Amino acid sequence: xxxxxxxxxxxxxxxxxxxxxxxWGGPLYMIAExxxxxxxxxxxxxxxxxxxxxxxxxxxxxxxxxxxxHRIELQGIVDGRPRIIIDHVHxxxxxxxxxxxxxxxxxxxxxxxxxxGRPNIVQExxxxxxxxxxxxxxxxxATGMRVFNAIPAVCAAxxxxxxxLDLPLIAGRGVxxxxxxRSRS
Numbered sequence: 001x002x003x004x005x006x007x008x009x010x011x012x013x014x015x016x017x018x019x020x021x022x023x024w025g026g027p028l029y030m031i032a033e034x035x036x037x038x039x040x041x042x043x044x045x046x047x048x049x050x051x052x053x054x055x056x057x058x059x060x061x062x063x064x065x066x067x068x069x070h071r072i073e074l075q076g077i078v079d080g081r082p083r084i085i086i087d088h089v090h091x092x093x094x095x096x097x098x099x100x101x102x103x104x105x106x107x108x109x110x111x112x113x114x115x116x117g118r119p120n121i122v123q124e125x126x127x128x129x130x131x132x133x134x135x136x137x138x139x140x141x142a143t144g145m146r147v148f149n150a151i152p153a154v155c156a157a158x159x160x161x162x163x164x165l166d167l168p169l170i171a172g173r174g175v176x177x178x179x180x181x182r183s184r185s
Contacts, residue, residue: 109135
């Protein structure tokens with residue numbers, strides 16, 4: 001992903017033209033479909049932030065001049081203007097890239113959705129594993145739960161390719177049991 005690398009080194013995969021659209025284009029185009037607009041094209045913006053000091057952090061050490069944060073921004077252009085933007089920031093430590101947007105709830109694991117309109121809406125979600133507190137594990141579990149709970153709706157649908165927009169509300173029936181959320185062993 002380009003983290004730990006020096007600016008003069010070969011750019012990371014995300015900086016290759018088309019890579020961000022390939023990774024994040026699905027959600028971008030699904031949002032456009034949901035709100036009824038046509039994306040004319042995408043604009044990919046990739047930025048890196050290098051630290052000025054060595055920093056020891058949970059997963060290692062980053063040296064001065066090495067990439068301590070990167071920002072992946074994919075813009076959906078509608079009527080000649082960026083209207084739907086997926087902006088993804090990775091930081092190796094909390095005070096990296098201090099001028100870039102950051103969530104308020106959890107600097108490492110929050111997902112932030114901001115809608116500018118009438119009304120303006122800012123929503124943050126923090127996923128964490130119930131046993132370890134790990135945000136990545138919680139995010140993967142939440143993603144998997146959505147897929148798992150969609151199985152009955154997908155089986156009931158006619159054959160073909162479906163998106164989340166084609167399915168009914170996936171509520172997760174049966175996840176609350178008398179003994180709590182987790183099974184006891």
